[in-house]
Amino acid sequence: xxxxxxxxxxxxxxxxxxxxxxxxxxxxxxxxxxxxxxxxxxxxxxxxxxxxxxxxxxxxxxxxxxxxxxxxxxxxxxxxxxxxxxxxxxxxxxxxxxxxxxxxxxxxxxxxxxxxxxxx
Numbered sequence: 001x002x003x004x005x006x007x008x009x010x011x012x013x014x015x016x017x018x019x020x021x022x023x024x025x026x027x028x029x030x031x032x033x034x035x036x037x038x039x040x041x042x043x044x045x046x047x048x049x050x051x052x053x054x055x056x057x058x059x060x061x062x063x064x065x066x067x068x069x070x071x072x073x074x075x076x077x078x079x080x081x082x083x084x085x086x087x088x089x090x091x092x093x094x095x096x097x098x099x100x101x102x103x104x105x106x107x108x109x110x111x112x113x114x115x116x117x118x119x120x
Contacts, residue, residue, distance in 0.1 A: 005067035006079045009060050014086040016056035018094060023049030025095075078117040081110045 027043045027050075044050050067076055085107050091097040 002067055002071050002076065005063045005070070006076055008063040009067060010080060010082045010086070012056045012060040012063065013080070013083045014090065016053040016060065017083070017087050018090055019049045019056065020053035021091070021095065023047040023053065075117065075120065078114050081114055084110055 024044065024047075027040070027047055031037060031040045045054075064080075088099050088103060088107055092099045
């Protein structure tokens with residue numbers, strides 16, 4: 001059950017970040033002018049991708065609360081780092097972002113750390 005809750009947390013957080021990025025690409029960049037802030041935020045928070053990202057973030061929080069209440073935080077928290085791995089991978093595939101060799105090395109270190117924690 002713990003692993004299912006952690007999986008839901010990681011998957012939902014990853015999807016939320018990807019949806020947020022997609023929504024913000026559609027909305028455009030943060031305005032330089034103070035008078036454009038309210039229209040910008042109205043566009044952001046009425047964008048269906050951003051709304052979905054907020055919903056998934058809430059789902060992440062609910063699953064995470066359940067997971068934390070059932071096991072040691074020091075054991076499960078490193079699993080959340082897997083969202084870094086998936087966000088990098090899907091950012092490369094979906095948004096064609098540049099993921100450098102140094103970033104991939106960091107991702108390998110994260111995976112090794114999660115593996116070591118899972119063995120304890």
